[in-house]
Amino acid sequence: MTEEMSIIGSEAYNAAKEILDAAGIEEGGIFVVGCSTSEVAGAGIGTFSSPELAEVVFGSIYQATEEAGVYLAAQCCEHLNRALILEKKAAVRYGYEIVNVIPQPKAGGAFATAAYKTFEEPVAVEHIRAGAGMDIGDTLIGMHLKDVAVPVRIRTKEIGDAHVVCARTRPKLIGGARAVYGPDGENTTEHERG
Template sequence: MYEDLAKAAETAVRELLETARMKENGLFVVGCSSSEVAGHKIGTFSNTEIADALFEAIYAVLKEKKIFLAAQCCEHLNRALIVEREAAEYYRLPIVNVVPQPKAGGSFATAAYHAFREPVAVERIQAQAGIDIGDTLIGMHLQPVAVPVRVSIRKIGEANLVCARTRPKFIGGERAHYDERYL
């Protein structure tokens, strides 16, 4: 079961990255409800085995592409994020002091905290892309113009999957011309 979940997550991330065209050192946010993946109401059935399997699959792809992972915590930690200290320093993100737990922060953020070389928590980011596994509301951590991306994976386990990338704002009105690379 965990292998199937991991494969689905890996496929979704790879497909999203193809569309998002992220560069090295980009920020990729992941919100994940292990409860929803297991078929339960969000926040009611934290499952560290599911979270670990999903985290490992997603993190491996992002490390390969040299993209920073930001693991969104649950609402009990105000949706703070767990990132590597290197990412916080690169993006000049103020660090806050909290250690996620399965029932206060979420199992996925807890997995990130234990796996990262030097984990820290931050309150907000502006990621260039991300995936939301189980309706965790990652939109607050995306750059201002989020664009939904449809991938071949619609659910991971029982959880809805929503993917998004971002693009620069269009400015200038009807006579403006736009750079196709950023559409």
């Protein structure tokens, strides 16, 4: 592995570790990542798909998710309608409908292709509700996050040349003026106040 690839791998691991620590996803939760290897390499999105670079970035992020005990969902590119690749046991656990497609570097993206090659039992699904995510190269992961996404600023601002944006989610705050909320929207044991 070249020194540049090693640096990119470290950046990817550090970024994933930072957002996973900040998000506090419970064990068995889902972390979604969209990644343009073209952007990581300094090219325009969709113009320089790199399987080698994808393997480094994916492998580094996958290591961080394995350490955190969460499932990694790899978002495909627009050519597969931003479907996701994840482990079959995650799809079954969350009741996601499995669809039939195998990503390729130019139809799905190199990152999703690396996920498909690495996962124990990879499947594709069209929609998920992830607790947190990371967008590498402005790939637009928001459609796969739970309803209330909260931006998270991390120290790692780029992976290679790609811009990194992260988010976690929180439960919706409902009920109006009389409602009582816990920290960050968590349930509270207080009963209705009169």
